[in-house]
Amino acid sequence: LGASEGEALPVTERLLADRPDHIVPWGERRPPVERGNPANRWGFHMVLPAQAAHLGELHNLSIRRGTLTEEDRFKINEHIVQTIIMLSSLPFPPHLARVPDIAGTHHEKLDGTGYPRGLASEQLTLADRVIALADIFEALTAADRPYKPAKTLSESLAIMATMARQKHIDAEVFRFFLRSGVWRDYAERFLSPLQRDAVDVDALERALG
Structure with a gap:
């Protein structure tokens, strides 16, 4: 385990590390929450983490307060973003037109x-x-x-x-x-x-x- 192609065994594997494969990029799932994003037509103003998730051990052990990484906290907070996007796509009658905003x-x-x-x-x-x-x-x-x-x-x-x-x-x-x-x-x-x-x-x- 931990050996690269062509590398002789046994090899040393770091017990705790942040590796490139620990990074989960946004890709097409990047949410339009930044103010300068042309796709952001809902007026969101949030700080988007550099990546969707970071699974590195050192990264997760370096949390200064609480138990959540920046990526974890954003994923929790994103529920309201998806609420607004989803409700805004529904054909509410005029007297319920503010439902997406109120819920959001x-x-x-x-x-x-x-x-x-x-x-x-x-x-x-x-x-x-x-x-x-x-x-x-x-x-x-x-x-x-x-x-x-x-x-x-x-x-x-x-x-x-x-x-x-x-x-x-x-x-x-x-x-x-x-x-x-x-x-x-x-x-x-x-x-x-x-x-x-x-x-x-x-x-x-x-x-x-």
Whole structure:
């Protein structure tokens, strides 16, 4: 194993290495997410990794934070790109014409650091802000995610309050969400009893400033 053509055995094979065959090029699968790409007619503004995947051991052992490489993270984030492309190809009636945009903005942030378009707050409609909040709440409380345990109501809402202060989600939409009690109705229907802990709504509102 590891011998090149014409190379006598035995040979030394590096235990850990980044080899050319570890690189998976984009080829025809290159997604049109860069702003200067003529095929990008959806307004995406994302940084595209140099390759579709990098399977090198050294590359994967050099992750500074978390467990994902740049290529892995892009592949996860690309789901929203494919959502927009797919929905944009469907013949929605006029009153549903914004469905692709609304579905495609749930990872945008008010401070403009979201994706896939990097939209600023003034570019996000009320519907965009509501779907972003709903997506985060569902993700935090979901019990079917293999990469994390489900969080309790108090943990989830505290995280969302921090996100509102940091201008990742709309603070007024979050405040309405708290006061409406819809989170409690959702919990009664979909969360386990262990997740339905006490929530101090007044304290959360005060934390918003």
